[in-house]
Amino acid sequence: MSVINLEGIYTAYEGGEKAVIRDLSLHVDRGEYVVIGGPNSAGKTTLLESINGLIKITHGRATVCGLDVSFQADEVRKRVGYVIQNFYFDPFTPFTVEQVVMMGRYGRLGLMKRPTKDDYHAVKKAIHLVGIEDLARKTIGTCSGGQQQKAMIAHNIAKEPEVMMLDEPFSNLDFSAREYLQGVFKELVRTGVPILMVAHAFDGLPDIPIHLVVMNRGKIAHDLNCTAGEVECIIRKECGALDKC
Amino acid sequence: MLEPIIQNNVVCHALEAMIFASIACSILGVIISRMNLSSIGFTMSHAAFAGAAVGMFLGGNPQMAAIAFSMAVAALIGPVSDKAKMAADATLAVLFAMSMAIAIFLISYMEYMGHGLSASSLLFGDVISLYREEIYALAAVCILTIIFIMVFYKEITALMFNMKIAEAAGIRVKLVYYVLLFIIALSVALSLNIVGGLLIFVLLVTPASIAGQFCFNVKSMFVAAPLAALLVSAFGVWAGFEFTLPVAPLVALLLTGVFALSVVISFKRRINTKIH
Structure with missing residues (x-):
């Protein structure tokens, strides 16, 4: 059974004239690397936020890890890592990178429970994996945009998610950091965690089979399997045919 | 509680009340300032003011x-913000206006009908005429606030960091947020008789702002803010009685003075100009 099953889902914002996601079906299996591309306003971020229940699904059925998103959104979010697209932490944010990474585990821990040795171990491991040991004690607001992005990736890795969703995770990162983190994600995929990544730049994708989803106007225009090297070419071609990327 | 140390009952009650109110409000103030909910202070104080007016009107x-x-x-803030898709601050402003309108309407109506209503104690507080029960209630709210912070510490800090990220992490954001609003409402309503609706803002925001000038992490802010509030309030009560000055405004002025001083001497904002 697929880890993510979307059957004809619709998602609409309150007051919106029409549904942002329309009659969308998608199946993602364990260990798949899904790249979601398409023009602006295609509904890519909305799709990710529908999967973890941050945005309400109005019609259709969505299950993640066997849980119905419409009725068990809290449980779904405990199992799904989600690196959001835009964030900014002001210089006076009173939390260190280490504390922010630990927050990734809070949902799983549950209300009123304190972090245990295992949690501290998972945090240490995530910080090491992303390569930000030197930032651990630094307050997050004093980190650069790229460092904050790495911290948020570590925050979600520390969660030990069953699904990892990334919304333009490399927008502030240089090429070497992108390549390094793609290696981290490749390792996650190898362990069976499916990755769904929304992106506009496709350089440095890992050399593994890619499940490519091209979206346009709230629908999936193309759902196909390809290699990392073919992704940019296909997206450019499809976007050119669909709309301007 | 402090009777064995302070013989004068009025001074003793005033000091106890100021201590409990300043600790509860300043701890909540750390959360309020970080979550950009500063306007909750005057919304809640005016809601309490409107409620008191309703109470007096109904006898x-x-x-x-x-x-x-x-x-x-407090119960309306969260659901109204969610339903209306507005920032909590905008909802607070709407509820503030509603509360003020109710209070002014009832006070004016009672004056018109010949029933006098003194609003001054609600607006400015009256620290020297407190009942023992009111102090016990304040002590209870103070303890409740501390317990709430200790029990939900990880959820509260995640909310203070970023609500959306906290929600995506699987934290039950709404539950903790609504409980937080209730405790703020309770603290403000009980503190109203001491410092009044107009000065409650000082206890909620200023100690947290003082702590913010020196503290790099949230844990130290939760200690520094009530400590600053406690010391200044205790000094304010002593000075107020010693020199026959109005206690609540004096505490407010002292806290503002300490804040100004802390801005000047804060090492947090210093720029390292060393080349090597």
Whole structure:
């Protein structure tokens, strides 16, 4: 059974004239690397936020890890890592990178429970994996945009998610950091965690089979399997045919 | 509680009340300032003010009515913000205006009908005429606030960091947020008789702002803010009685003075100009 099953889902914002996601079906299996591309306003971020229940699904059925998103959104979010697209932490944010990474585990821990040795171990491991040991004690607001992005990736890795969703995770990162983190994600995929990544730049994708989803106007225009090297070419071609990327 | 140390009952009650109110409000103030909910101070204080006016109008207990009305307003903030898709601050402004309108309407109506209503104690507080029960209630709220912070510490800090990220992490954001609003409402409503609706803002925001000038992490802010509030309030009560000055405004001025001083001497904002 697929880890993510979307059957004809619709998602609409309150007051919106029409549904942002329309009659969308998608199946993602364990260990798949899904790249979601398409023009602006295609509904890519909305799709990710529908999967973890941050945005309400109005019609259709969505299950993640066997849980119905419409009725068990809290449980779904405990199992799904989600690196959001835009964030900014002001210089006076009173939390260190280490504390922010630990927050990734809070949902799983549950209300009123304190972090245990295992949690501290998972945090240490995530910080090491992303390569930000030197930032651990630094307050997050004093980190650069790229460092904050790495911290948020570590925050979600520390969660030990069953699904990892990334919304333009490399927008502030240089090429070497992108390549390094793609290696981290490749390792996650190898362990069976499916990755769904929304992106506009496709350089440095890992050399593994890619499940490519091209979206346009709230629908999936193309759902196909390809290699990392073919992704940019296909997206450019499809976007050119669909709309301007 | 402090009777064995302070013989004068009035001074003793005033000091106890200021201590409990300043600790509870300043701890909550750390959360409020970080979550950009500063306007919750005047919304809640005016909700309590409106509630007290309703209580007086109906011939009931103004204090109880103030608490009930504040709780009702607190219960509205979250759902109204969610439903109207507005920032909590905008919802707070709407509820503030509603509370003020109710209070002014009832006070004006009672004056018109010949029933005098003194609003001054609600607006400016009256620290020297407190009942023992009110101090016990404040002590209870103070303890409740500390317990709440200790029990939900990880959830609260995640909310203070970023609500959306906290929600995506699987934290039950709404539950903790709504409980937080209730405790703020309760603290404000009970503190209203001490510092009044106009000065409650000082206890909520200023100690947290002082702590913010020196603290790099949230844990130290939760210690520094009540400590600053406690010391300044205790000094304010002593100075107020010693030199026959109005206690609540004096505490407010002292806290503002300490904040100004802390801005000047804060090492947090210093720029390292060393080349090597």
